[in-house]
Amino acid sequence: xxxxxxxxxxxxxxxxxxxxxxxxxxxxxxxxxxxxxxxxxxxxxxxxxxxxxxxxxxxxxxxxxxxxxxxxxxxxxxxxxxxxxxxxxxxxxxxxxxxxxxxxxxxxxxxxxxxxxxxxxxxxxxxxxxxxxxxxxxxxxxxxxxxxxxxxxxxxxxxxxxxxxxxxxxxxxxxxxxxxxxxx
Amino acid sequence: xxxxxxxxxxxxxxxxxxxxxxxxxxxxxxxxxxxxxxxxxxxxxxxxxxxxxxxxxxxxxxxxxxxxxxxxxxxxxxxxxxxxxxxxxxxxxxxxxxx
Numbered sequence: 001x002x003x004x005x006x007x008x009x010x011x012x013x014x015x016x017x018x019x020x021x022x023x024x025x026x027x028x029x030x031x032x033x034x035x036x037x038x039x040x041x042x043x044x045x046x047x048x049x050x051x052x053x054x055x056x057x058x059x060x061x062x063x064x065x066x067x068x069x070x071x072x073x074x075x076x077x078x079x080x081x082x083x084x085x086x087x088x089x090x091x092x093x094x095x096x097x098x099x100x101x102x103x104x105x106x107x108x109x110x111x112x113x114x115x116x117x118x119x120x121x122x123x124x125x126x127x128x129x130x131x132x133x134x135x136x137x138x139x140x141x142x143x144x145x146x147x148x149x150x151x152x153x154x155x156x157x158x159x160x161x162x163x164x165x166x167x168x169x170x171x172x173x174x175x176x177x178x179x180x181x182x183x184x
Numbered sequence: 185x186x187x188x189x190x191x192x193x194x195x196x197x198x199x200x201x202x203x204x205x206x207x208x209x210x211x212x213x214x215x216x217x218x219x220x221x222x223x224x225x226x227x228x229x230x231x232x233x234x235x236x237x238x239x240x241x242x243x244x245x246x247x248x249x250x251x252x253x254x255x256x257x258x259x260x261x262x263x264x265x266x267x268x269x270x271x272x273x274x275x276x277x278x279x280x281x282x283x
Binding site: 008012015016019020022023028031032035038039042045046049050051053054057058061062065066069070073074076077092095096098099100102103104106107110111114115119120122123124132133134137138147148150151152156159163166167169170171173174177178 | 187188189190191192193194195196197198199200201202203204206207208209210212213215216217219220223226227228230231232233234235236237238239240242243245246247249250251252253254255256257258260261262263264265267
């Protein structure tokens with residue numbers, strides 16, 4: 001139990017620091033690497049919360065495939081994208097001040113809403129041994145992937161099918177947008 | 185570890201993402217901040233799945249992951265084609281759609 005607590009604090013610090021790095025780094029490539037670090041930390045959080053399969057696809061798909069695509073575009077546009085990071089100074093300070101102020105208000109209200117909302121109350125009422133019921137349910141179905149697949153095709157099969165349509169549309173959109181305009 | 189700790193990390197991460205979208209002017213970094221926000225919500229979903237003893241939260245994480253992948257593909261294609269058209273991707277300069 002104490003191990004989980006220590007892991008939580010270390011991971012929380014790493015997650016928030018790498019998240020801040022995404023916003024604060026001047027160089028877009030550094031922001032990118034910070035984001036990958038952030039996604040890996042979140043995958044560890046998911047492991048801590050008993051989601052082995054979700055943690056795996058987080059690493060494989062998000063930190064792997066999606067971020068490689070991202071890094072490819074960032075490095076392709078990098079030299080000119082850097083120029084965009086050095087604007088008129090007065091305006092920049094104003095934007096940062098307003099943005100940070102609004103975000104602090106948002107963070108406060110989100111924390112209150114999340115920790116005292118109806119779902120959080122249900123979670124607290126669910127019992128003194130959190131995660132155990134989930135672990136039992138997963139074990140009764142034969143494992144993490146089995147539990148995920150069972151839930152996906154019992155009640156979430158329609159959203160799953162819509163997902164495939166969404167991906168096809170996204171691929172078509174990328175093909176249309178990526179085509180050289182001179183051909184049409 | 186109580187649920188509140190995870191939820192507070194999630195809320196702070198979301199707020200960091202909001203700062204990124206509001207204050208940065210490089211559209212690529214704004215895009216990364218959107219990813220940050222999506223992942224903050226994923227952490228909330230996983231927390232609630234864990235503490236409500238239900239697998240349903242995992243499904244939402246899975247769907248968010250798919251939507252994020254689709255969004256990255258289309259968004260990056262748009263950024264690249266804007267860059268091709270005008271060699272400049274500062275969001276403040278992209279005001280040609282202004283009414």
